[in-house]
Amino acid sequence: MNPAELARDFLRSHDPAGADPVEFLRARFDAGLAWVQFPPGLGGLGLPRALQPAVDQVFADAGAPDNNPRRIGIGLGMAAPTILRHGTDEQRKRWLRPLWTGEEVWCQLFSEPGAGSDLAGLATRAVRDGDDWVVSGQKVWTSMAHEARWAILVARTDPSVPKHQGITYFILDMTAPGVDVRPLRQITGEAEFNEVFLTDVRIPDAHRLGxxxxxxxxxxxxxxxxxxxxxxxxxxxxxxxxxxxxxLWRKHPELRSPGLHDALMRLWVDAEAARLTGVRLRQQLAAGQPGPEGSAAKLLFARLNQEISALELELLDEEGLRHDEWTMRRPTVVDFAGRTAGYRYLRAKGNSIEGGTSEILRNIVAERVLGLPQEQRADKDVAWKDLPK
Amino acid sequence: MNPAELARDFLRSHDPAGADPVEFLRARFDAGLAWVQFPPGLGGLGLPRALQPAVDQVFADAGAPDNNPRRIGIGLGMAAPTILRHGTDEQRKRWLRPLWTGEEVWCQLFSEPGAGSDLAGLATRAVRDGDDWVVSGQKVWTSMAHEARWAILVARTDPSVPKHQGITYFILDMTAPGVDVRPLRQITGEAEFNEVFLTDVRIPDAHRLGxxxxxxxxxxxxxxxxxxxxxxxxxxxxxxxxxxxxxLWRKHPELRSPGLHDALMRLWVDAEAARLTGVRLRQQLAAGQPGPEGSAAKLLFARLNQEISALELELLDEEGLRHDEWTMRRPTVVDFAGRTAGYRYLRAKGNSIEGGTSEILRNIVAERVLGLPQEQRADKDVAWKDLPK
Amino acid sequence: MTDLLYSEVEEELRASVRSLLDDRVDLSRLEGPEPVDLKLWRTLAADLGFAGLPVPESAGGAGASWRETAVVMEELGRSLAPVPFLGTSVLATAALLGTEDPLLDALAAGRRTATLAVPLSATDPRWTVTAADGVLDGTITSVVDAGTADVLLVPTAAGLFAVEAADTVRTPVVSFDLSRPLTDVTLGSAPGRLVGDAGPLVARALTAGAALLASEQLGIAEWCLTTTVEYVKTRRQFARQVGSYQAIKHRLADLWVSVTQARAVARYAADCLATDDPDLPVAASLAQAFCSPVAMKAAEECVQLHGGIGFTWEHPAHLYLKRARSNAASFGSATRHRALLAALVDLPA
Amino acid sequence: MTDLLYSEVEEELRASVRSLLDDRVDLSRLEGPEPVDLKLWRTLAADLGFAGLPVPESAGGAGASWRETAVVMEELGRSLAPVPFLGTSVLATAALLGTEDPLLDALAAGRRTATLAVPLSATDPRWTVTAADGVLDGTITSVVDAGTADVLLVPTAAGLFAVEAADTVRTPVVSFDLSRPLTDVTLGSAPGRLVGDAGPLVARALTAGAALLASEQLGIAEWCLTTTVEYVKTRRQFARQVGSYQAIKHRLADLWVSVTQARAVARYAADCLATDDPDLPVAASLAQAFCSPVAMKAAEECVQLHGGIGFTWEHPAHLYLKRARSNAASFGSATRHRALLAALVDLPA
Incomplete structure (x- = not known):
């Protein structure tokens, strides 16, 4: 039976109307209909990833409760595949279900003030103490930290070896003593991100990944x-x-001009080309793991978001000189296409920085896809502690 | 008396009508009206460069013979200022007058197959032998070599020191035995450039510059x-x-379209901005020597020529699919705006390569104007002969 | 040929303005109750006498020219000083110059301030206010520097009127550019004093605005370029200065070339305005069409090349981005000015 | 959803075409007396049976689809093989497919060749030839592959006619793209055989041409990218591989991203053509609007990053540049296709 049929079967025994959303989602997870490419027992059926959209459609058509995927994007998109691939059976069992149902929100503690593009230069220290690790340092650019129950964290466990070798991956309990989350206001006026200060935070060794x-x-x-x-x-x-x-163009003929029309059509063409590229990428990935090709999609996404939102603001003419508000807010869901044109324009500036700057992604494409020589580096064979800071 | 008045004076005693052009130009040179910023006795009056255009205008208005500046551009633009600055009095006296009058055409023997952007990596050798130097090597990308009487030449005189230190500058007699000029056909189908093979060519030490x-x-x-x-x-x-x-746009309404119109206006704006930049640069240079700022003008010139000629071809639609001829020709005058649209499009591709690639010029701007760190180099402190080839 | 360089006098003027602004501009006030710094304005306008640079000494001004005004605009762009220079010293002054209106003297001396009551995005005179027997009614949106102005110059079909700002209802707007507050102005039967024919006076003011805003964009672009170059020289990633990476170097070199062009174009517009050159309409549209994209590019590169910190509110880069972007929509976008240019240089669509 | 990948059959087809072309294409013939390689064409068309890929086996073809034809176009772009595939296997075949015209069988078997007698730049059916009682008069300029064609399909208001090429006057044109000869065709009372209604048949052929030329542009872009990457890995300046400079790396990375997009777009157009998808007009215009600028950019970077040698006639880069540029004007420029798209997706000017 294909999984969409299984989903329809599931709905016959689990009426979505009036069901407790969490219970419903837990049952869906246990039926292997959460992410069909995951193994049985962990929300999936061991089937190709390409079969998932049809399943989601069945649930959406039935008006079933969903897990608000935007709110838990970091858990779904980053923590889950990492835990699946590198976690122990126990770790997978513990974390994947509440992650997927949205009961537990996740955040990512990677970037630091001195380690952005150069993530491997990170300075947050983790020192072994009995069955625990004691962690101290500062992380930045952390979305959802103020909502998160868990974090994926990289910290330096051995400063005496070259920087890529002395790093260990942990799962951090965000409610642990010593975790201090402070809002970091962005160009949009919002504090979508946070600084996270870690002061002697204890992580049990059982929460080490890999x-x-x-x-x-x-x-x-x-x-x-x-x-x-x-x-x-x-x-x-x-x-x-x-x-x-x-x-906007269709609804407001008074804003149109010939020069803007060609600009709009150029971006329409680029956006449609980028969309088809994404479709093709997903067809390629249907079976396998993401490789460096994903960098192309992110590069395009950033550039297009920036150019299109700039055109939108120009199109708005006088209205583009005005804004809704600059109050500092704490959003829990990020929607690049949401709010106002001004917000979209500003938020898009982050798309070429977050998740790897466009510069780093071009390096990755050049070196890993095209096989061009690596940048000359002075930091590869030197102990991290001896690097100039 | 300002030099434009001097020019009018000169014309009263030298009737341009019916004069022997060479005699006329020699007399103009001797009157200091060739290039007023040059010293007296060398075709100038030691006046600001900015006064020259008015002088040229007086002669043009009178229908006086000119020196066909396009044909002798390398002499005027490159050899002359170098000889003036670095030559001995005797060298200046010998070469500047026939250079300016056009009696002697000059070419430039700098680039080599293995030393393009990395000009200082050149391999042409010059070995001292009595009062002469004996020169052997291969030069490329040499325009006008087939017409030239003299060449400015850089050659390696000491391979045992780092590459920038072992180079010497010569004036080469293009009629000397061992100079072999072979046409090098370009993308345009023409052989505007040449390869020049030097085999045991003897240059008197008196023809060394500096x-x-x-x-x-x-x-x-x-x-x-x-x-x-x-x-x-x-x-x-x-x-x-x-x-x-x-x-073309004005004369052919049938070729117009709204999308092309905005593209045309963007380039019109860019071209006019580049033109004003050139005007401002010349106002700055009126007294002094050119510095790295000239690189900006050349960068712009290359990009604009390429974009504008591409637009022209697009505008021509079906006509742009056709060409006049691909016969190998040997032009003696290069006119970036001449011949057909297809020729202009192709010739413009060379503008970002000749005279320093756009990549090298960006390096120069970044390092010499903005003060950014130099590229990491392995070739600065090593004897030229020990470099990997 | 037009002089596109800065004279010694202009360089001295720049030095004194920059030294004042370096000392006194405090951008933290932008979110406070009084974003506009009227104390700084008094120093600049009255004490240093920069309010009426192009106004003849006979009319109470400094007897300099729009070229010097353009230099001040560069420095205001560089510092984002929250002062009402654009409204009073550019728009209102340009509208009144040559009218012999008594208000000009007060503006030039820095005793009073005014602005032109049109939307900041305007490219040509349009009327949304009616006048009958010297009494004005209507609304004008997105007026620059109206919040602190003493007098509003209000265009109507019956002429340009001087209206006491206190006689109008002024509603602050949340502007995209925090450092340049906008105001919606409603006239409910406010009394006005006729200044002259609105069409030519407003057109002249808008042309002056367009021509000189290019200098402000130049100042912004220069600040962004300089700040970014300094940052990439100190910031290290992978044990190397970020500014040692060739891709970064080439982008900054290209940006420097663009800024070099913007300087020539902005100078040309200022000079044409100062000398009332017949090429002024071309120069002003060229300046807007060229300098705004450069300023935006410079601000965008400034944010991008500062990485994470450039995306935060605590670094001033975002204020320059917002100013450059809003300037790009002020007195007409680059796209609109390209269309205007097409008509001026006989390249019809 | 449309399948944008290459099937195993398609990859095998590509391998056999590439192996043939690697062996046999000799670009030095382009300046000789017979630029078109008819011997190579016979191997490709008749021996390997690639002349009629989308033609059903019942009509003498290979019974494959336009998807496979697109793969051949990629390889022809990559090699610049001088064979009349575009004229006969794309344009003429698309015009005849579904007409049950007997010529189709001969074309599919590679026994004869034909082309559509329209200027290569055409985007929509227009008539410059008149027909009366099956006798045709008029001139058509810049016809692709007409120099070697046996039959010309000539559109007239009275219908599409098959005309024996030998009955016409064919004047070779010096084409900008040396590897794709063009011909001016004059019909002086040449006899023609009516094939069908010209409007829909020509429109179908031009749409097929536009949709599939994108695959040729993709092949060109891939060759240019691959060749350039290889060159910058071996060429050294300043004692370093040119490909180790970050500015070069980033440009090639951006180009790779564009080529990746072009592949998805070209595949989409080929698939829509193969399945007669209602989105075909959008797909074809999108393909032309997107892939031509990418191919031109790739060829331009290929010339530039090869430095001096890339500017010479002895390196093949110039041929790819000329082909990419001419393709960009074939079946409508990117600008024109953006305008067509605007109408198709309801974004009016």
Whole structure:
């Protein structure tokens, strides 16, 4: 039986109307209809990833409760594939179900003030103490930290070896003593992100993911999934910001001009080309793991979001000189196509920074896809503690 | 008396009508009205460069013979300022007058197959033998070599020191035995450039410019003047290729479309901005020597020529699918705005390669103007002979 | 040929303005109750005498020219100083210059301030206010510097009127550019004093605005470029200065080339305005069409190349981005000015 | 959803075409007396049976689809093989498919060749030839593959006629793209055989041409990218591989991203053509609007990053540049296709 039929079967025994949403989602997870490409017992059926959209459609058509995927995007897109690939059976069992149902929100503690593009230069220290690790340091650019129950965290466990080798990957309980989350206000006026200060926070060794010193390798799984998640979402034609501008154009003939028309059509063409590229990428990935090709999708997504939202603001003429508000807010859901044109324009500036800057992604494409020589580096064979800071 | 008045004076005693052009030009040179910024006795009056255009205008208005500046551009733009700055009195006396009058055409023997952007990596050897130097090697990308009487040449005189230190600057007699000029056909089908093979060519030491080992430094004078010459010519509004496209647009309403119109106006704006930039640059340079700022003009010139000629071809629609001829020709005058649209499009591709690639010019701007760190290099402190080839 | 360089006098003027602004501009006030710094304005306008640079000494001004005004605009762009220079010293002054209106003297001396009551996005004179017997009714949206102005110059079909701002209802707007507050102005039978024929006076003011805003965009672009170059020289990633990476170097080199062009174009517009050159309409539209994209590009590169910190509210880059973007919609977008240019240089669509 | 990948059959087809072309294409013939390689064409068309890929086996074809034809176009772009595939296997075949015209069988078997007698730049059916009682008069300029064609399909208001090429006057044109000869065709009372209504048949052929030329542009872009990447890995300047400079790396990365997009777009157009998808007009215009700029960019980067050698006639880069540029004007420029798209997706000017 194909999984869409299984979903219809499931709905016959689980009436979505009036069901407790969490109970319903737990049951769906246990039926293997959460993410069919995951193994049985962990929300899936071990089937190709390509079969999932049909399942989601069945549930959506039935008006079933969903897990608010935007709110738990970091858990779904980054933590889950990493835990699946590198976690123990116990860790998978513990974390994947409440992650998927949305009962537990996740955040990501990777970037630091001194380690942005150069993530492997991170300075947050984790020192072994009995069955625990004691962690201290500062993380930035952390979305959802103020809502999160758990974090994926990379920290330095051995400063005496070259920087890529001394990093270990942990799962951090965000409610643990010593975790201090402070809002970090962005260009949009909102504090979507946070700074997270860690002061002698204790993490049980059982919450370590993978081996000590393997953190950099494991982080690659997270990052490649992040880039596909950011750039590769399945959208229909005119999905995303291009649809917003196209609608504005259709509804407001008074804003049109010939020069803007060609600019609009250029972006429409680019957006549709990027969309088809995403479709093709997902067809390629249907069976396998994301590789460096996901970087292309994220590069395109950032550039298009920026150019399209700039055109939208120009199109709005006088209205583009005004804004709704600059109050500092704490959003819990990020919607690149939401709110006002001014917000979209500003928020899009982050798309080429978050999840790997466009510069780093171009390096990745050049080196890993095209096989061009790596940048000359002075930091590869030196102990991290001896690097100039 | 200002030099324009001197020119009018000169014309009263030298009737341009019916005069022997060479005699007329020699007399003009001797009157200091060739290039007023040059010293008296060398064709000038030691006056600001900014006064020259008015002088040229007086002669043009009188229908006086000119020196066909396009044909002798390399002499005027590159050899002359270098000889003036680095030559002995005797050298200046010998070469500047026939250079300016056009009696002697000059070419430039700098680039080599293995030393393009990396000019200082050149391999042409010059070995001292009595009062002569014996030179062997291969030069490329040499325009006008088949017409030239003299060449400016850089050659390696000491392979045992780092590459920038072992180069010496010479004046080469193109009629000397061992000079073999072979046409090098370009993308346009023409052989505007040449390969020049030098086999045991003897150059008298008296034809060395500057000290032994100073060649790289002296070549900078040539190159900076070359870039100003390429990018910085004084043109009226719609001078150059933008004027060609604008005229085409005006004369052929049937070729117009709204999308092309905005593209045309963008390029018109860019071209006019570049033109004003050139005007401002010349106002800055009126007294001094060209610096790295000339690189900006050349960068702009290359990009604009390429974009504008591409637009012209697109505008021509079906006509742009056809060409006039691909016969190999040997032009003696290069006119970036001449011949057909297809020729202009193809010839413009060379503008970002000749006289320093756009990549090298960006490096120069970044390092010398903005003060950003130099590229990491493995070739600075190593003897040239020990470098990997 | 037009002089596109800065004279010694202009360089001295720049030095004194920059030294004042370096000392006194405090961008933290932008979210406070009084974003506009009227104390700084008094120093600049009255004490240093920069309110009426192009106004003849006979009319109470400094007897300089729009070229010097353009230099002040560059410095205001560079500092984002929240002062009403654009409204009073550019728009209102340009509208009144040559009218012999008594208000000009008060503006030039910095005793009073005014602005032109049109939407900041306007490219040509349009009327949304009616006048009957010197009594004005109607609304004008998105007026620059109206919040602190003493007098509003209100265009109507019956002429340009001077209206005491206190006689109008002024509603602050949340502007996209925090450092340049906008105001919606409603006139409910406010009394006005006729200044002259609105069409030519407003057109002149808008042309002056367009021509000089290019200098402000130049100042913004220069700040962004300089700040970014300094940052990439100090910031290290992978044990190397970020500014040592060639892709970054080439982008900054390209940006420097663009800024170099913007300087020539902005100078040309200022000079044409100062000399009332017949090429002024071309120069002003060229300036708007060219300098706005450069300023936006510079601000965008500034945010991007500062990485995470450039995306935060705590770094000033975002204020420059917002100013550059709003300027790009002020007195007409680049696209609109390209269309205007097409008509001026006989390249019809 | 449309399948945008290459099937195993398609990859096998590609391998056999590439192996043939790697062996046999000799671009030095382009300046010789017979630029078109009819011997190579016979191998490709008749021996390997690739002349009539989308033609049903019942009509003498291979019974494959336009998807496979698109793969051949990619390889022809990659090699610039001088064979009349575009004229006979795309344009003429698309015009005749479904007409049950007997010529189709001969074309599909590679026994004869034909082309559509329209200017290569055409985007919609227009008539410059008149027909009266089956006798045709008039001139058509810039016809692709007409120099070697046996039959010309000539559109007139009275219908599409098959005309023996030998009955016409064919004047070779110096084409900008040396590897794709064009011909001016004059019909002086040449006899024609009516094939069908010209409007829909020509429109179908031009749509097929536009949809499939995108695959040729993709092949060109891939060759240019691959060749350039290889070159910058071996060429050294300043004692470093040119490909180790970050500015070069980033440009090639951006180009790779564009080529990746072009592949998805070209595949989409080929699939829509193969399945007669209602989205075909959008897919074809999108393909032309997107893939041509990518191919031109790739060829331009190929010339530039090869430096001096890339600017010479002895390196093949210039041929790819000329083909990419001419393709960009074939069946409508990117600008024109953006305008067509605007109407198709309800975004009026």
């Amino acid at each position: 081996e000590v010193g393997e953190g950099w390798l494991i982080a690659q799984t997270t990052l490649m999934n992040e880039r596909v998640a950011i750039g590769g979402a399945a959208v229909p034609r005119e999905g995303g910001v291009i649809g917003v501008v196209a609608d | 000290e032994v080992g100073e060649g790289w430094l002296i070549a900078q004078t040539t190159l900076m003047n070359e870039r100003v010459a390429i990018g910085g010519a004084a043109v009226p509004r719609e001078g150059g290729v933008i004027g060609v496209v604008a005229d």
